[in-house]
Amino acid sequence: MSAVTRPRGPLPARVYWIRRLIVVGVACLLVVGLARLLGGGSDGSSTDAARLSADHGASTPTSRASVPPTATAPVTPRTTKKARPTRPPLAQPSGPCTTEGLTVEPVVDRVTGGSAIRIPFRILTDEAACTFSFSPSTVAVRINSGKDLIWTSQQCRSLPTTDLVVRAAKPAKVSMRWTARRSNEGCKVAEARWAEAGWYHVVAAALGGEPTDQQFRIVNPTSRTITKAPKPDQKDQDGSTPTDEPADGPRSGATEPS
Structure with missing residues (x-):
């Protein structure tokens, strides 16, 4: 061991x-x-x-929440325009206008003679909306002064031809051009006389409808009168100075209507 x-x-x-x-x-x-x-x-x-990890995870939201938000510039509110009230849509035509409910109304008051005259019309209806063909075949127009017939569309078929949409809420508009001369057979304007200044009536109607009468007046056009003054040294043979007007009164080329 x-x-x-x-x-x-x-x-x-x-x-x-x-x-x-x-x-x-x-x-x-x-x-x-x-x-x-x-x-x-x-x-x-x-x-x-x-x-530590758990504490960090739990403390993260708290830290984010505790951070104050970034300061931003103040937002200026925009001024909004007030919306305009929308108009209700116009009625759409369902067919041609009936003659009984259609009115052709002249719109004329005072015009100047000596040249062509424009005569407007308003087309009215008692239907919501309908179509109408304005033409010499569907409308008759005459112009008279008392019992004297001045012009008629039966002799001068000068009415315009146009298709219109007539509504009860919005009348249609159309106009004709009158030569301001009397009508005759064949509508020979060169042989027609001018309508003199005075009061007249224009009567219009759709064929088969009620006529509408509108009174208007024709006035003479304004003319310029130039007067030439005599010279101071101008004398007649007898030594007297001539006057501006003749002894029997002033003269004018214009003819006043009766």
């Missing part, structure tokens, strides 16, 4: 064995303690890391 297993010395062998057991036990305790220390440090770091 070796000296290690069988110690020799002044002390008993049991003492040395106890010492060896104590040394071995202390070494084992140190190893176990060191292992726990290292394992506990790793678990603690993981736990701390998880805890």
Whole structure:
């Protein structure tokens, strides 16, 4: 047996064995303690890391909420225009106008003679909307002064031809051009006389409808009169100065109507 297993010395062998057991036990305790220390440090770091992560995640919304919003420039409200009230749509024609509910109304008051005269008309109806063809074949017009027939569309078929949409809410408009001369057979304008200044009536109607009578007046056109003054030294043979007007009164080329 070796000296290690069988110690020799002044002390008993049991003492040395106890010492060896104590040394071995202390070494084992140190190893176990060191292992726990290292394992506990790793678990603690993981736990701390998880805890920090959880704390960071929980604190993120709070930090965002706590950050004040970025200051922006004040928004100036735009001025909105008031919408105009929309008008209801006009009625659409469902067919031609009936003659009984149609009215051709002249619109004329005072005109100047000596040249062509424009006579407007308004076309009225008692229907919501309908179509009407204005022409010499559907409308009759005459102009008279008392019992004197001045002009008629039966002799001079000079009425315009146009298709109209007539509505009760919005009358249609059309006009004719009158030469301001009397009509005759064949409407020979060169042989017709001018209508003199005075009061007249224009009567219009759709064929088969009620006529409409409108009184109007023709006035003479305004003419410029230029008077040449005599020279101061101009004298007659008898030595007298001529006057501006003859003895029997002023003369004029204009003929006043009877």
